Amino acid sequence: MTVAAGAESRRPAKPRPSLAIPIGLVTFAVITWISVSREFGIDLNLGELAENITRGARILVREDTNPADRGLLNPNWVFLTETAEPMLETFAMAVLASVMGCGLALPVSFLVSRVTAPNGLVLSIGRAILSVIRAIPDILYALLFVAAVGVGPLPGILALLFFNIGVTVKLLSETVDGVDPGPIEAGRASGATGMQTTRWAVVPQILPNYVAYSLYVFELNIRASTVLGIVGAGGIGRMLYREYGFFHWSNVSVIIVELFVMVFLIELVSIWLRRRLV
């Protein structure tokens, strides 16, 4: 290899420093300063916080004659039996919402993917509706549905359903966008209708992803359904919030341990299944 003479001079000019980074850093600093300030923000004071950590420590190790009133580090295991029913309800809510949510999400994602949408109007209206659906958090759905149909697991399932449709349709429609166009062309060339093309050329391609997303959504639902009870939408959250209200830290502790075990086990199973599928 010969080095051309005068390579030095042909070296490309150093790119001018981009303004984006200083602008970004200044914006970051300003937003952060506003956010932590006492006047405009949330008044985050690290010194005060450090002092308050001791308050937290008291809750951890508190001693009391009543087993329910002890600290978080002394779980009141007797309470376990009382939590069984709401835990089961939490699980059942997550299962039902996942089944319904993922069932609905499949056809809907075909409507909002560039590849399979029947026309541009459906595509853009569908996407707009979905971004609104995604913008409302699960607990706010739960509040609305509790107002509409009363307390219990039904509003919880409905809330999870909307939350699921938001997540699954987004993931799935992007997968549909990325399918191999070959089979679709083959389908069209052999005279298939739009529906038939979707059924025979698109669905088989996205099926493994769809199952993986469904399992993932089920995991999200398990986590979400544990807190919906706080606003009256069924499950263990209601009991958690009640015990917290009574300062029964030992009982709160039991529920937390249970949640942890349930979420962890389900995640393990789900990861194992997804590894085998994808």
Next chain:
Amino acid sequence: MNGTNNAGPPRESRPRRPSNAKRNVAFIFALLVIVGSVLSVDIKYERLVDLPAGIWLVVYKMYFERGPDLSYLGVSIEHMVQSIEIAWVGTIIGAVLSLPIGFVAAKNVSSGIISNVFRQVLNGIRAFPELVLAVAIFIPIAGLGPVAGALAIGIHSVGTLGKLTAEVVEGIDAGPVEAARASGGRWVQIQRWGVLPQVLPEIVAFWLYRFEINIRAAAVLGVVGAGGIGFIVQQTIVFGRFPLAGTALLVVIIATILVDTVSGWVRRRIIEGVETRRIVDAEIEQPALVDGSAA
């Protein structure tokens, strides 16, 4: 699995149909879980008939009876701004804590045992929703208010961000690391000059993505008294003041979509520099799917 099934001479050249047994067992199991859930959950099925009417009534009262009450706009925006601030501070807490943890949890730059331990810690953190963290830990420590909310969001974010950081670090080009080591860099120096420049754009994009998710979390923390707009949405709905609730909900939706749009645009700009791995929204989720991360 069926390839081992070769007892006796093959009579036909056609391969045996693969067995469906495993799939069927899984299917039946799933069906049992679903049926069990339907039976166990305490839903008054006759109430389902009134469901559409009930939902419509709420929407009607919020937006159509007298329209959303726009005099509540100022209060709503003020609370939504607080939610955004909670999400912002929470994301910073999560980012600052997760960056070193992510490095320590990455197999290629850390040792095997340490990385496994930290991975499990990250998995553990992810198991607790923000609301549970707020109620059980941070409201007792910091008192009712937005600081508790920001801390809850921050700690919860560490779980996901740490895991994603570790995954990005594991995917780096080993060249610069070797170069740094060959020229005598210490561990911290190797990370700073060999690893960090490679991973920073993607990690910053994850932070912004997390911020988008945290906006939604911060919008509900108010229901347990941890600050933000959740409180007024809950109060207005519980007390039946639906036109006010309608305004507040509208503010949540518009602000969330706005933040998503801006943050998504910035993310795309940051990632443009990275040519090897392009991240659009979906691909942030997808690597997580194989390994089981969750929002």
